[in-house]
Amino acid sequence: MNKFFYEVTSSLGDERFARVGVIHTPHGEIKTPAFIPVGTQAAIKAVSVEMIREAGAQAVLANAYHLYLRPGYDLVNEAGGLAKFMNWDGPTFTDSGGFQVLSLGSGFKKTISMNQLETVNTPRSKRYAHVDDDGVFFKSHLDGSLHRFTPELSMEIQYNLGADICFAFDELTSLADPYDYQLEALDRTHAWAGRSLKAFSQLRNQNQKPYQALFGVLQGANYEDLRRKTAKYLGAMDFDGFGIGGAIEKSQLGEIVKWVNEELPANKPKHLLGISEPDDMFAAVEAGVDTFDCVSPTRVGRNGAIYTLDGRYSVLKKDYERDFSPLDPDCNCYTCKNYTRAYVRHLLRAKEVLGYTLASIHNESFTIRLVHDMRESIIDGSFHELKRDWLARYYKNKK
RNA sequence: GCCGGAGUCGUCUAGUGGCAAUGACAGGAGACUGUAAAUCUCCCGGCUUCGGCCUUCGUAGGUUCGAGUCCUACCUCCGGCA
Numbered sequence: 351m352n353k354f355f356y357e358v359t360s361s362l363g364d365e366r367f368a369r370v371g372v373i374h375t376p377h378g379e380i381k382t383p384a385f386i387p388v389g390t391q392a393a394i395k396a397v398s399v400e401m402i403r404e405a406g407a408q409a410v411l412a413n414a415y416h417l418y419l420r421p422g423y424d425l426v427n428e429a430g431g432l433a434k435f436m437n438w439d440g441p442t443f444t445d446s447g448g449f450q451v452l453s454l455g456s457g458f459k460k461t462i463s464m465n466q467l468e469t470v471n472t473p474r475s476k477r478y479a480h481v482d483d484d485g486v487f488f489k490s491h492l493d494g495s496l497h498r499f500t501p502e503l504s505m506e507i508q509y510n511l512g513a514d515i516c517f518a519f520d521e522l523t524s525l526a527d528p529y530d531y532q533l534e535a536l537d538r539t540h541a542w543a544g545r546s547l548k549a550f551s552q553l554r555n556q557n558q559k560p561y562q563a564l565f566g567v568l569q570g571a572n573y574e575d576l577r578r579k580t581a582k583y584l585g586a587m588d589f590d591g592f593g594i595g596g597a598i599e600k601s602q603l604g605e606i607v608k609w610v611n612e613e614l615p616a617n618k619p620k621h622l623l624g625i626s627e628p629d630d631m632f633a634a635v636e637a638g639v640d641t642f643d644c645v646s647p648t649r650v651g652r653n654g655a656i657y658t659l660d661g662r663y664s665v666l667k668k669d670y671e672r673d674f675s676p677l678d679p680d681c682n683c684y685t686c687k688n689y690t691r692a693y694v695r696h697l698l699r700a701k702e703v704l705g706y707t708l709a710s711i712h713n714e715s716f717t718i719r720l721v722h723d724m725r726e727s728i729i730d731g732s733f734h735e736l737k738r739d740w741l742a743r744y745y746k747n748k749k
Numbered sequence: 750g751c752c753g754g755a756g757u758c759g760u761c762u763a764g765u766g767g768c769a770a771u772g773a774c775a776g777g778a779g780a781c782u783g784u785a786a787a788u789c790u791c792c793c794g795g796c797u798u799c800g801g802c803c804u805u806c807g808u809a810g811g812u813u814c815g816a817g818u819c820c821u822a823c824c825u826c827c828g829g830c831a
Contacts, residue, residue, distance in 0.1 A: 390784050411783075449783045491785040517783080567783090595783060623783035630782075645784045652787055653780085668777085698787085706787055 354563040367638040375514035376560035382640035396706040406718040415447030431512030444513035501545040509553040518546035520567035525597040563590035581613035591619035604633030611638035651709035657716040683715035
């Protein structure tokens with residue numbers, strides 16, 4: 351089976367929402383809903399592919415922007431593609447670089463909540479990225495060199511990286527951008543979606559490689575009209591699936607996902623870009639999201655934050671100095687089976703790389719398992735109970 | 750014993766007579782959602798009604814309006830000579 355396809359196998363009733371399915375790719379299938387760990391530079395930071403596989407990962411996601419700058423997409427292609435290059439035996443995703451070009455190369459930070467107003471409000475004119483209708487000029491975060499991305503180049507990069515699922519080149523906006531700009535950017539993202547699809551189709555036709563899927567990316571910030579508009583517009587195009595991205599206020603996440611999933615074709619997979627907090631994922635799965643990716647499990651893990659069923663805590667706190675129990679008593683991941691809080695705390699404080707590895711393994715396992723449990727609960731009809739009970743316990747000591 | 754050098758917040762360290770006194774590390778608290786992130790922010794002598802107040806730079810005196818900074822003695826440490 352070389353062709354990409356998705357099938358819904360179970361749902362709570364309406365197949366657009368709270369559903370279970372399978373994404374079939376040339377390199378294997380992904381049982382959804384599923385969490386996809388991020389390995390930006392063709393590596394899950396501090397975690398080997400064996401470890402991330404054991405943590406339950408079905409696929410991994412890398413980034414076109416980073417791999418374009420280093421080591422170069424021609425090199426990855428020569429190595430046999432992203433999966434072979436990084437020794438990952440399974441499906442892979444690549445993000446288009448649109449997000450990075452505007453949020454990283456530009457020195458402008460993305461946000462999904464208003465907690466980071468300071469960075470959100472960085473004036474557009476001060477960013478190291480310039481958007482025009484044809485593409486984006488940006489400076490490399492590595493050496494400051496000037497580069498230009500267009501939808502066509504992003505497609506060429508991603509096609510050569512060889513991921514099973516690629517994303518159209520889109521323009522990320524910020525919650526701080528006014529409505530007029532959101533609209534202007536959305537129209538540009540639509541034009542770029544068309545160019546991405548055309549360029550990617552040509553690449554597929556010109557080559558004999560296994561089928562690579564292309565997902566359209568939805569922007570529109572928190573505006574219902576823009577979100578529905580982009581869902582209708584992109585939904586009518588020949589994309590294999592959709593990525594829901596852009597600036598989203600946390601409190602509106604579920605609502606926004608529901609809007610777009612009411613408009614998008616039900617028989618195609620929906621990926622929510624960059625989200626992994628448990629409450630967000632519950633809201634998103636309920637609203638019909640099939641896959642997630644996020645850097646949070648590894649990033650916060652490296653900084654000592656550990657997810658458990660009773661909430662997230664910092665293992666760096668003195669309370670855990672002599673705590674010889676596992677990071678999470680309810681977990682059976684490699685870390686929790688073999689190591690203690692006192693040990694991981696010691697490693698992280700001593701900046702031993704193994705500490706980053708062990709914390710990341712646990713957080714990835716936790717996140718993957720949570721979404722997997724949501725999947726099971728949809729199958730047996732207990733999703734709403736799981737959501738209620740799980741969140742009640744998780745936030746019992748907080749908020 | 751003589752000569753020279755040095756003693757500053759847990760540690761190392763900055764400090765022209767005029768700010769509780771620099772920086773780093775350690776320590777404490779917080780942040781982190783398509784990874785410029787093994788990062789970033791804040792606190793780090795005591796008290797505080799947050800305007801300040803008090804106690805501090807080996808010890809004890811002295812000079813001075815004012816001393817971590819100058820002088821004297823002592824203590825300790827490090828060099829060198831005996």
